[in-house]
Amino acid sequence: xxxxxxxxxxxxxxxxxxxxxxxxxxxxxxxxxxxxxxxxxxxxxxxxxxxxxxxxxxxxxxxxxxxxxxxxxxxxxxxxxxxxxxxxxxxxxxxxxxxxxxxxxxxxxxxxxxxxxxxxxxxxxxxxxxxxxxxxxxxxxxxxxxxxxxxxxxxx
Amino acid sequence: xxxxxxxxxxxxxxxxxxxxxxxxxxxxxxxxxxxxxxxxxxxxxxxxxxxxxxxxxxxxxxxxxxxxxxxxxxxxxxxxxxxxxxxxxxxxxxxxxxxxx
Numbered sequence: 125x126x127x128x129x130x131x132x133x134x135x136x137x138x139x140x141x142x143x144x145x146x147x148x149x150x151x152x153x154x155x156x157x158x159x160x161x162x163x164x165x166x167x168x169x170x171x172x173x174x175x176x177x178x179x180x181x182x183x184x185x186x187x188x189x190x191x192x193x194x195x196x197x198x199x200x201x202x203x204x205x206x207x208x209x210x211x212x213x214x215x216x217x218x219x220x221x222x223x224x225x226x227x228x229x230x231x232x233x234x235x236x237x238x239x240x241x242x243x244x245x246x247x248x249x250x251x252x253x254x255x256x257x258x259x260x261x262x263x264x265x266x267x268x269x270x271x272x273x274x275x276x277x278x279x280x
Numbered sequence: 281x282x283x284x285x286x287x288x289x290x291x292x293x294x295x296x297x298x299x300x301x302x303x304x305x306x307x308x309x310x311x312x313x314x315x316x317x318x319x320x321x322x323x324x325x326x327x328x329x330x331x332x333x334x335x336x337x338x339x340x341x342x343x344x345x346x347x348x349x350x351x352x353x354x355x356x357x358x359x360x361x362x363x364x365x366x367x368x369x370x371x372x373x374x375x376x377x378x379x380x381x
Binding site: 131132133134135136137138139140146212213216220222224225226231251255258259262265266 | 282283284285286287288289291330335338339342343345346353373374375376378379380381
């Protein structure tokens with residue numbers, strides 16, 4: 125099997141109501157600081173930090189917000205932290221009009237896994253974790269099931 | 281309130297080659313036109329599906345998405361996608377290439 129045929133698409137969770145941030149090349153301590161600062165400033169109830177790979181973290185907040193407030197929060201975070209990676213992420217989410225975080229493994233990276241919980245977890249974090257569980261099940265099933273036949277137009 | 285599953289990445293697909301030709305219009309201007317030939321070329325592209333719907337449909341859609349590459353940005357319910365997947369995707373292969381979420 126060639127390297128190319130092993131490649132799979134990336135699976136992620138996407139919505140407009142959950143505030144999600146992607147901190148690349150930042151220490152865990154700084155991520156915790158920025159997450160708690162943003163959470164306090166916008167009263168986002170609680171947050172969860174997921175480790176994506178070495179020095180790369182994802183943050184998901186618990187409160188449900190509108191898309192306009194979501195953009196405001198992400199923009200504020202970019203402005204305050206002056207983080208280049210986060211600004212790139214923010215611009216891309218604005219173009220797509222919805223924010224996405226990766227859930228499946230990617231190339232040499234594992235699935236992002238929770239490393240820190242803070243505050244309430246029964247809102248958006250709960251639904252994020254449910255979807256995460258479902259998607260990981262999909263990935264597991266796809267790995268274990270025999271390789272499906274290439275797509276056939278007649279559906280046979 | 282819609283939670284979606286994003287399936288995204290870079291892929292290689294066979295796309296029809298376009299050929300240009302020139303035709304003189306009635307007003308004398310030479311106009312350029314494009315036509316689709318039957319020849320195919322391999323092109324590297326990026327694409328993205330965003331599926332929403334029930335769990336079983338989502339799983340089936342994700343399995344289909346492994347073989348059918350998205351034509352650009354496809355935001356659709358999993359049920360509708362499964363009814364006519366060729367409409368939203370083309371055959372190809374996913375490749376390992378850095379892509380933003």
